[in-house]
Amino acid sequence: MPDVLTCSQCGAPLPVEQGRQFVTCQFCQAENFVDKRQAVLHYAVRDTLGAESATAALRRWMAGNDTIKGLDQSARITEVAFQLFPMWLVRTEQKGVETVVLEPGAALTVTELMELTIPASAMEPYDHTLDGQAIEPTVPLDTVYKWLGENHKIPQAAVQEVSLVHVPLFLAKYEHAGRGYTAVVDASNGRVFANVFPSKWEAPYQAIGILAFIAYFCAALIPYIGYANSGEEGIILGLGAYAVACVVLAIPIFALAAYVSHKV
Ligand SMILES: [Zn+2]
The missing domain is CATH 1.20.58 (Methane Monooxygenase Hydroxylase; Chain G, domain 1)
Incomplete structure (x- = not known):
């Protein structure tokens, strides 16, 4: 293990102390995230939806075919809160085939978020003005490597690049027929994620x-x-x-x- 951590973009030494942190490279200004002894590039996806548009996207999803009829009318939305959720984005290559794997960087409230997609074009260097809204990653990179092996059969040697991406989300809570539900709206494209919701009666x-x-x-x-x-x-x-x-x-x-x- 090297004693000096280097910027994952330009290779210059990073002024890092102990533990995990968000660090800006003094030479190339790249945003690095440090996990144990490894620095990775740190990105954020730009949000394009405000709370009102996110609520409208949620209502459209409620009116759609997945949920029980009339949910958009009967549900009471109690909370729509913005957050930047951390995801580990791992680019791997095996036998010439490139695969991008996303793993959550913190505990998921809605497991469907695993189906999230992050277009490379939407990623921008992380900006420290976002710190207040960003959820700090609690899943260490070691765990991500373990998941890659166990869930995707990808050895650590196949990993080409790892980045930390903060994804803009609206966490929405709503009530229907006396029960509380949670849904997540992707603030970059309005896609709705939910694992439990009032569904059609079979x-x-x-x-x-x-x-x-x-x-x-x-x-x-x-x-x-x-x-x-x-x-x-x-x-x-x-x-x-x-x-x-x-x-x-x-x-x-x-x-x-x-x-x-x-x-x-
Ligand atoms: Zn640098």
Whole structure:
């Protein structure tokens, strides 16, 4: 381990003391983040959404197809708070194939945030005026390397570059039917992340499926009944009746499904 930490951009020595810190290189002005004995470049993604636009994005998501119908009307948004969330961005290369892996730098409130994407063009050098809103990373790089091996089967030797990226987010809390929920709005593009939310009720669809199965099973018995009653002639009549029954049965089943789909 070298005693002198160097800037991950220009290689100049960094004026670093013990522990992890945010350090600006005196030579190239690059923002470095120091984790134990390693310095990595430190970026922030610029936020383009204010709290109002983020709330509007949340309402649109609530009105969308993932959530229960009318959630945008019935939910009460209680809090929309801005924060810069730390993510470790790891560029790896194995057999000529480059992969970018994102790992959380702090405890995730919404695990769906793992699906976050960070376009390289949106990354800017971290600015210390952001310190007040930035959540300090609590996941050390050693843990990130361990996750790479365990979850992605990527050895540490394949790591080309590691950066710390502070991502702008709105943490939103809302209530629906007496329960509290949390969602996260990406403040750079308005994408909404949530793992638990009032979702569409699946039971009515299952009930319709069972009903349809029973109805068609009964209809399929018609030719047998025809045969039992009047032999071969009965089969032909029964098959004709069966064909008609299949078409007729489809109407109420589709109508019911459409009704349920409209309701929930
Ligand atoms: Zn430098």
